[in-house]
Amino acid sequence: MSQSQQLNSTLQYQSPFPCANVNGGIACRGTGGLVCASCMLVAYCDPFCRFQDRTHHAPYCTLPFLDSTWVPSWSVEGRQPTFGREGYVAPFATHKNIWGDVPALDILKLDQNEGVQYHKDLALLFAASGDLRNVIKTVTSLPRTFRNDLTITINDNDLDVVARNIILLLTALLSAKPEDAATRMIHIWYSAFIRQSDLEFLHGVVRPNIERVCSNLEGEDLDRLHSGTFSRGSYSGVNVVLPKKSWLALLKYLEVPDGLPLDQARQVRTAVTLPAGHLDYIEHNYFPLLPAQRICWHRFRLDGVLLPFGASRKPFDTPNPTLFHSANWPYRGDSQPIQGWGFGEVIKVSTGEASMDHYGKLFYYLQEVFVKFCRDLRSRNLSFCLYNQDIQHLARNLGAQSFARIELSNLSEEPYIDPDLVSRCLVPLLQVQTMNPYATLIMLFTKAVWAQINTSYEIPAMAKCAPTMATLIPQVVMPPGEQDPIVSKFLLGMGLIIDVDDLFDKYLDSNQAHRMNCDSTAVKENHTIVEKWPFRPKLTPGQYGTPGELAVMLSSAALGLARYVEYKSLLS
Structure with missing residues (x-):
């Protein structure tokens, strides 16, 4: 480490990007401009720092x-x-x-629905939130023009x-x-x-x-x-009900x-x-x-x-x-x-x-x-209002409240959840057409298509994908051997190019409760919040760039068979 450089016990995570020489735990404050060509994961300020850090970095780089x-x-x-x-x-x-x-999903998409000039208060419900990523994504995606109250129930x-x-x-x-x-x-x-x-x-x-x-x-x-309420300043507050x-x-x-x-x-x-x-x-x-x-x-x-x-x-x-x-x-x-x-x-x-x-x-x-x-x-x-309840008790406690968006994640796929229960408890909380024609309930299905593939997708139909996959994954040798790990990549890739719409329709046919078609609710044919299949390849086989796109898809852990369904209220 150059004598002119100062030592610090922590790294400043900002541009210019710091030198990766931690020297046994103490970080150099120089600027990392000399990259490790073997991995492209770290950069050093000079050759001396790279040499000094070699024993720390080598176990990863090799x-x-x-x-x-x-x-x-x-x-x-x-x-x-x-x-x-x-x-x-x-x-x-x-x-x-x-x-x-x-x-993470922005469940509001104000610009594509109510509009960026919308000047009424809004209420959102994350009924099975998991972590806060969808909440944070939604808030940070708000247009600057929206200055009204936003109530978020989690x-x-x-x-x-x-x-x-x-x-x-x-x-x-x-x-x-x-x-x-x-x-x-x-x-x-x-x-x-x-x-x-x-x-x-x-x-x-x-x-x-x-x-x-x-x-x-x-x-x-x-x-x-x-109930406990926490606030700071005159803007936002957090209410917790436990x-x-x-x-x-x-x-x-x-x-x-x-x-x-x-x-x-x-x-x-x-x-x-x-x-x-x-x-x-x-x-x-x-x-x-x-x-x-x-x-x-x-x-x-x-x-x-x-x-x-x-x-x-x-x-x-x-x-x-x-x-x-x-x-x-x-x-x-x-x-x-x-x-x-x-x-x-x-x-x-x-x-x-x-x-x-x-x-x-x-x-x-x-x-x-x-x-x-x-x-x-x-x-x-x-x-923000946070609860720790099952769907029935949540709906009862929310009472007469209504929401412009209700997001369910993949709650309805859980084996202990009755889809009819979801419909009975949450659909009444969705704002009616006269109140907000853009009000939407959003469900996610991550297991439905996989279930259909495992139970009904015929081997000949899968075999039709093989020639295409052989062009997308050039290393594959047909037929692959039992110990060939390319098989797993091959199967993942086929999951990204098969006809998923037909498989999902078959799933809904055998699970009618998920359609939630009734006098009060209907499936939205044209989605306005999230694509039906947001994680599938955007290119069709044969287009330039498809192998590269597929490589990223396979490596990103994005769920290529994940399907969103949007519902709207029919009440007025």
Whole structure:
């Protein structure tokens, strides 16, 4: 490191992009202009910094799956993969999804519906929200011309989800500066380990506000609902409706469990993210990805911190209490933060000379989005109300309220949910035509087409796709051998080019309740919020560029068979 350069224990994540020499945990403050040509994931300010950082960077840069010709070990060894053997149980089967795995959606799309000059108040309902990505995407997509009140109701039946959403919203609302709030949000949301300053913020700012509500609940019934309101300034506010027992439990999401040191927390997590005995399964997941994306995801599975690849992880020495609220890791080990955001948008973000740093791109992308969200909280009239209820109780508590948009995610596909129940409970909450002709209820189906392929799609029909796939995936040899990993890529690719409309119609025919055709509701033939198939290739086979588009589609984890359905009210 040049003597003229100063040392700092943390990295400044802004342009110009900093040197990747962390020198055992201390980051150089020079500008990274000399890229590692082998991986394109990091850049250094000069050859000396590159040399000094070699022992730190080499273990990643020499990983075999950085090679574009890499194939999984079972193929090299000519054996059957362990996940293909009888009785194999995939890892993560009993673990929760921690983040959304479908790109964030603006459920309002004001410019394509009510119009950018719309001057009435709006109310939105996220009935099965999962994380906050759709909420944040919707708010940050508002046109500048909309200055009226926007009320956003957010519900999920999982307290882990709701607790984290509450903490993240309070972090956005109560932080002094939007830039600081955005960085805190990234790490509280995605990083398994956070900085001591992040924990101090949770203890010094968020916890006292929640304790204030809890202090008023002494002697109250544990199951009785209580409302707590949080605000800062004259614009936005957060209202939380929970039973007393959940308010008390909320405090535990701010405390690192006793007896959970950093090393043990890391071991507990990596035992799930990189489970012993499941190398074939992990390599199976890596194979369709772009080489640099494999490395970025692998690094994240190892250290659990969402940062640019060359950034120092040393300050991140505290288990994230919103994730380690017990001394175990209950979340899926194959979750990818990048799945919850538009891959096409993320990869356009500059990371300087380190152009292949996908998670660095995601970091900068989220920082920009979250800063805008925090500024919107300080300049728009936004009201958030959070619940932790099932659909029946939610509908009962919302009473006579009505909403311009209702977003359900893929709730109706869950085996414990009766589609008729969804219709009975939520359709009455959708604004009628005379109130708002653009009011829309949005459902997502992620499993429907896969179910039809598995049960009814004939082998001859699949075989018709083979010649096209052979042109899109040039490496494929027909017929592929049993140990050829290209088979998995081949099947994923076929899922992107088969006739999905017919398959989805067959699914609806056998599940009429999802059509929700009745006197009060109908399917919108022309979507105005989101495309019916937003993650399918835009080019048809034979067009220039199709193989490249398919490669990105396969590597982005976008759900090519995910289908949105929009419904409208027929009432007036």
